[in-house]
Amino acid sequence: MITTPLTGDLIHGALELERTDVGLRVHRLPAWARAQAADAQLTMVESQPAGVRVVVTTTARHLELRALATRYTYRGAPARPDGVFDVVVDGALVAQGSLDGATLVTMDPRTGGVETTPGEVRAVVAGNLPEGEKRVEIWLPHQETLELVELRSDAPVQGVPAPGRRWVHHGSSISQGSNATHPTGTWAAVAAMTGGVDLLNLGFGGSAMVDPFVARTIRDLPADLLSVSFGINVVNADVMRRRAFRPAVHGFLDTVREGHPETP
Known part of the structure; x- marks a missing residue:
């Protein structure tokens, strides 16, 4: 087996x-934006x-992705x-799997307490992959934190440039994946794969709050298509009324347009 360290040229869709002491923790917001929020829900x-x-080209028929997952649960509620992980070969879903074990973070909504049980x-x-040269995408779980360690394979792997057009989308848990059962089954992934575009999913469960730091992040990113979805988190968290919401949305869009004046 060949061991390949995971680096940015093998990982698509992260910012x-x-x-970490374990590997690479994936983030969908830059550190400066996370610091401005200082919010536990968004951090999660x-x-x-x-x-x-993780996207590679390879002739390998056996791949192993090693990682440490962190899973979240609420005391008194059923575990998710x-x-x-979805394994997609040349555009077709061929295999699925999960990590056998994880760090478990149990949150108590009554007290605010948090209990952490370390994992390994x-x-x-992904075995019995098709023969010959192929593009392999390992879509990561959309509702658990990961620290990526390495990729093992029975043949060399190479990074792949992203496809032509980049779609940047921002929204709530509906965009992150909400009740989807696997990562290529979220509506954003389905739309991106159907349209043949490179997805950057900035859907944040419970956290589409018209945040200026998200607008600045999108403003400064390369993008060929843009979309935003606002409303549900503003209402269910009761963070603003119509008087504040309307100019906040205009300000968000104006900031995005500073960097993308003509982008659809």
Whole structure:
């Protein structure tokens, strides 16, 4: 087996890779934006790699992705299903798997207390892949935090440039994936794969709050298509009324247009 360290040229759909004691933690917002929010909910969901995938070309028929997952649960509530990895070969979903074990963070909504049970690095395996040269995408779970360690394969792997047009989308849990059962089953992933575009999913569960730092992030990114979805989190968190919401949305869009005056 060949061991390949995971680096930015193999990972699509992330904005930042933070080096930890274990590996690379995936982020969908830059560090300066996370610092401006200083919000536990956003910190949790932006590190859940919705739309992020490891992309390589290879003749390998056996791949193993080693990582440490962090899963979140609420005391007294049923645990969510383990996060799913989707293996896509030349555009077709061929395999799925989950990590056998994870760090577990249990939150108590009554007291605000948090209890953490450490986990260990595990591997998700994709075997019996088709013969010959192929493009392999491993879509990461959209609702659990990951620290990526390495990729193992029975043949060399190479990074792949992203496809032509880049679609940047920002929204709530509906955009992150909400009740989707696997990462290529979220509506944003389905739309991107159908349209043949490179997805950057900035859907943040419970956190589409018309934040200026998200607008500045989008303003400064390369993008060929843009979309935003606002409303549900502003209402269910009761963060502003119509008088504040309307100019906030205009300000958000004006900031984005500073960097993308003509982008659809």
